Amino acid sequence: MPSVLPGALVAELFILGLMYGLLYGVLAMGLTIVFGVMKVVNVAHGDFVIIGSYLSYWAFVLAGINPILSLLLTIPFGFLLGALTYLGLIRRVQNSPELMSLFLTFGISTLIGGLLLFFYSPTQRAVPVALGSIEYGSLSIPVNISIAAAYAIAVAIALRFFFYRTYWGKAVRAVIDNRTSAILVGINPDMVSLKSFGIGIAIASSVGSIVMLLQSISPLSGPDFTLISFVIVVLGGLGNPPGALVGGVVLGVVESLSSLYVNAAMTPAIGFIIMVIVLILRPQGIMGSRG
Amino acid sequence: MSVQGIDVYYGETKVLHDLSLKVENAELVALLGSNGAGKTTTLRTLSGLLRPAKGEIKFDSHSISELSANRIAGLGISMVPEGRGLFTTMTVRENLEMGAFAKRARREMKKTLDEVYSLFPILKDRQNQLAGSLSGGEQQMLAIGRALMSKPKLIMLDEPSLGLAPIVISKVFDALKALKENKMTIVLVEQNIDGALRIADRGYLLENGRLALEGNPTEIRNNEMVRQFYLGL
Numbered sequence: 319m320p321s322v323l324p325g326a327l328v329a330e331l332f333i334l335g336l337m338y339g340l341l342y343g344v345l346a347m348g349l350t351i352v353f354g355v356m357k358v359v360n361v362a363h364g365d366f367v368i369i370g371s372y373l374s375y376w377a378f379v380l381a382g383i384n385p386i387l388s389l390l391l392t393i394p395f396g397f398l399l400g401a402l403t404y405l406g407l408i409r410r411v412q413n414s415p416e417l418m419s420l421f422l423t424f425g426i427s428t429l430i431g432g433l434l435l436f437f438y439s440p441t442q443r444a445v446p447v448a449l450g451s452i453e454y455g456s457l458s459i460p461v462n463i464s465i466a467a468a469y470a471i472a473v474a475i476a477l478r479f480f481f482y483r484t485y486w487g488k489a490v491r492a493v494i495d496n497r498t499s500a501i502l503v504g505i506n507p508d509m510v511s512l513k514s515f516g517i518g519i520a521i522a523s524s525v526g527s528i529v530m531l532l533q534s535i536s537p538l539s540g541p542d543f544t545l546i547s548f549v550i551v552v553l554g555g556l557g558n559p560p561g562a563l564v565g566g567v568v569l570g571v572v573e574s575l576s577s578l579y580v581n582a583a584m585t586p587a588i589g590f591i592i593m594v595i596v597l598i599l600r601p602q603g604i605m606g607s608r609g
Numbered sequence: 610m611s612v613q614g615i616d617v618y619y620g621e622t623k624v625l626h627d628l629s630l631k632v633e634n635a636e637l638v639a640l641l642g643s644n645g646a647g648k649t650t651t652l653r654t655l656s657g658l659l660r661p662a663k664g665e666i667k668f669d670s671h672s673i674s675e676l677s678a679n680r681i682a683g684l685g686i687s688m689v690p691e692g693r694g695l696f697t698t699m700t701v702r703e704n705l706e707m708g709a710f711a712k713r714a715r716r717e718m719k720k721t722l723d724e725v726y727s728l729f730p731i732l733k734d735r736q737n738q739l740a741g742s743l744s745g746g747e748q749q750m751l752a753i754g755r756a757l758m759s760k761p762k763l764i765m766l767d768e769p770s771l772g773l774a775p776i777v778i779s780k781v782f783d784a785l786k787a788l789k790e791n792k793m794t795i796v797l798v799e800q801n802i803d804g805a806l807r808i809a810d811r812g813y814l815l816e817n818g819r820l821a822l823e824g825n826p827t828e829i830r831n832n833e834m835v836r837q838f839y840l841g842l
Contacts, residue, residue, distance in 0.1 A: 504682035
């Protein structure tokens with residue numbers, strides 16, 4: 319451990335953590351929207367990320383399409399896949415005890431992982447795009463991470479606009495707030511659930527495109543993304559989308575700065591340590607309200 | 610609206626027994642009874658949240674017993690649920706906007722919003738506040754206002770006086786009276802029998818999920834059992 323921390327290093331780690339945190343936070347927003355509307359914990363959330371990653375990977379390999387451009391593919395594809403998954407599967411367990419939906423989405427996760435393994439083998443895949451770094455004085459920020467953060471901010475703004483400025487977005491908030499009252503004013507909860515699941519999966523699979531800029535993936539990388547989203551959702555407060563963004567940033571920054579003190583292999587544990595601390599001190603989450 | 614011989618269950622427990630009632634247009638009907646008599650269950654059934662195991666509910670001469678609650682709301686039956694059921698994390702204005710979700714109401718949202726604001730001016734002053742931050746009386750006004758936003762043909766209220774100070778209760782009842790004078794059809798569930806009978810055209814008294822008594826306010830007031838057990842006279 320260095321006795322005096324160089325300021326530039328700390329600043330750089332802080333910025334990197336913030337940027338990663340934004341991306342994680344937006345991914346977790348997808349999970350928390352689905353939970354808020356349907357009370358369904360989507361254990362397959364991360365596997366839909368990997369579907370998006372593979373889509374981007376093959377778009378690059380077969381057609382030379384940059385993963386950033388393949389967002390135009392993964393966003394609508396994710397929405398459609400989510401809507402179909404809702405119609406075909408999730409809808410059946412929506413009003414059952416929560417354990418049923420947990421089993422179902424766990425099954426979907428296993429299915430996606432298995433199918434990807436079957437078709438694409440367990441080989442790690444990466445897209446060789448070198449984007450370099452931006453230098454600010456003594457700071458060096460990789461471009462790919464900056465793009466990830468920019469995409470996350472764009473999604474957060476789009477979601478904010480949808481939820482607070484559009485009538486349908488307000489209807490989704492109404493269902494999250496009080497499902498019975500929402501039905502009593504005439505909102506069709508099925509339609510809201512369909513759109514929410516579509517949005518949740520569109521977020522997941524589009525984040526998959528961005529992930530291809532940052533790291534390599536394999537068919538079984540999905541649960542890692544589910545786990546991190548889950549930690550963030552608990553941090554920010556269940557069913558609270560802005561909370562998820564805050565939770566993501568907190569996790570990203572703390573994880574990143576912790577690399578100054580602990581071995582990199584230990585960083586995944588950091589998230590769980592923060593989660594346990596938050597659960598003890600503030601069980602409703604950072605932004606959650608009691609009740 | 611007419612209800613013909615409905616039985617309603619919560620799981621295995623039968624809570625409404627062969628209940629029949631009728632609400633004419635522009636009439637204010639009070640549904641009275643003590644705790645657990647089945648008043649809320651009746652409203653939840655009429656609004657489609659519960660389904661009758663037997664019997665039929667008709668509205669505008671169509672059967673609605675098989676329709677989902679959101680479709681029934683779309684037909685113009687609006688409910689102010691027990692405990693008001695506001696969207697507490699949304700603003701006053703957003704709550705009202707959501708009230709106009711039904712297609713035919715959404716087109717006239719702006720106009721209806723002005724009408725509701727003139728009925729309850731305090732809501733306009735508070736339109737950008739979160740519904741959860743309002744006082745009890747304001748919340749009840751918002752709940753009624755939200756129900757009115759759907760341009761309902763029939764509005765059902767579950768215990769609007771519950772938990773309110775007497776002066777606020779009389780304001781709420783005044784508002785209901787004004788709605789009735791504007792030809793609104795109203796079903797009012799109340800434990801506050803005296804207050805409800807003051808503005809009602811007719812009343813039904815429920816006991817243990819069965820109809821115990823029906824009649825106009827004078828008849829109900831003068832009933833020996835009502836005097837003794839409900840009015841304490």
